[in-house]
Amino acid sequence: MFQFAGSLTQPYFEGHFEGLFQQLRIAKDKDDFGRFIAHYDKHMSAAHARRYFEACKAFLGAFSEFSQVHHLVTANVEISDDYAAASTNFDATRMIYGNLFEAFGDNMEVLIALNNVIEGRPFDQLRTIGLAAYRQTDKAGRCRAIADNADMAAVCVEFDNQVRNASHHGGMIFDRVTGTVEYRFGKGGQGDTRTMGYATYLARSSRLFIQLMLLFRLEILLANEFGARLPL
Template identity: 35%
Template sequence: MKVASAFSLGSRSSPFQDAAPSEETPVIIRNYLRCLTCDQVHMLRIAIGDAKRQPHHFACRNCGEELEVVLTLGTGSSSEGAFSCSENAELCEEAAEALTINLDPNFVMPKDQANSLLSFPRLEQMRTMVKAMEARGISLNQMARASREQGPTFPTEWTHLRKAIGLETRGNSKLSRREIDKSGELFYGGERLDGLDDWLIRFLRRLVGPDYDKLFEKISKEVERIIEAKDAGGLMKHYFGDLRTSRRDTYFAILTDFFRNYSEFSQVLYRVRLGAPPPEDAAAGSTNFENVKTFYGDGFETFAGLVELFTMLNNLDAGREYDQGEQLSLKKYRELDNASKFNPFARNAAFVELCVEIDNQIRNASHHRGIKLSADRHSVLYRPGKGGTGEEQSMTYVTYLDRCTRIFLQIVVLLCVEIMMSFRQGQALFGGES
């Protein structure tokens, strides 16, 4: 079924780039969907977001059956989009008995507005985000200019970047270079990209937002201070000779997982980037929990493994060899449980500042099948403790998405630090000219 031509790419991504959402009236389209399990008709009010393909998972408001609708936007200023839906539903004509469902790929909404015909929750949240930018010294004029001069959306650019990284890791360097050159034309005004590291750090620094970017700069300076002040030759030999490839693959895996489920995380991403908490008792329009229920646990495992770089640097800073801690050798450190791997560098304020979102209890629950979505799809229920057998606790699904995004952005900051460290050593983490 074709979507009415009232929306176009011109309004698709303008709210969602480096500055802040614009406060122009959001584009909302309507369509009608019938649940084939109980015949209930729903009127879908869908806001246009920043991705070409916008899937939404939600429950039938009558029988609770999970439904999915996908809005795929066209290309060009006048192109239309198209809807598709899951097999247990069908697109249908307008019906007086239709129940309202509000869906927004880039914002959450107050729970009491989830089914409101007159709800425009993103307007108030845009104002909140504008205030957050103003608090960081960015004026409305700067926001407006950034909106007009915006680059590609994150999922669009990632598609090309992922392809180039995949080609390089499979040994197709010439094809990867061709993709890099083409993307320099597409996304950076014809500016030449030196290689994958150059492209990746540009992309990631836009992705993380202003606060995390400042944290990247702070940690990067601390890493450089230690390397310049101490004999880091042994650490650099170990890093580039033994660790670089495995760490690169680990970063690529979590990036791929995040963007595979971007439609869920994008509901909170733009607020997380600005340190703006969601509205109280906020609800997510899309609740595709099955696809993201282990993401936090995977993110925790990933991050806990990667911070051994901080431990090795901390060893050097304390006047020891990189592989000798105050009490443990590097070999013994790697045998610690993941929750303990943050302790050796606990006195380094810059390193600790990145390690805020680290909850081993959620990891235990998700990795021992002790986590689930509540019947009303509003809360995540989980059992912490060893083996996920503790007393059941809960948080809203929006909070879960928020925390998943925060631990992911911590990983991204660390990746940017490693790219910069590699560059200063005349090396490349993913590939390209140093």
């Protein structure tokens, strides 16, 4: 599974995974790392596994759509709105960005905990709040907690709450004539109308899925190396 997840992110994002691996190497020598592993084993792994399974099932189930751009994304080729997708089965993909956003926003608590340890704090203590309180925060701002860690921030590039809201709550409209996706920007979807090409939507969803797979690989490695329950 480690290799399979890697195959969905390579070649370009292997460097991102190496960055996460280096952060794990730093964290393992810190004081609270052992307590984090015990917590991960009992309280994180099983729930994370369910999210990874559901994300893979949804994304790969619609891979006939995502395959139009996925390999370009893994090669770091920019997909502009000028790129036209041959297949436009929007019904199969409309909710996937939102669901991936939710899974990533929850499972990135592993990065938060590791960063806490790296910065010399207990794994469950951020700079100003505890991990339990962090879990209650709006997912839209969760990447800010690791913004100063370049290797971790690099896997949080695609994380757009506005697209999430439109995707998750059925707020997207697809124009089959122009091949564009329309959604409302702003709080509660009450702002200006934004558009992006369907291929762009596929590419952004692929990027978010890749980020989730980088987390998945990190957790498999962490669990295997330090004796925790595998997130499978």
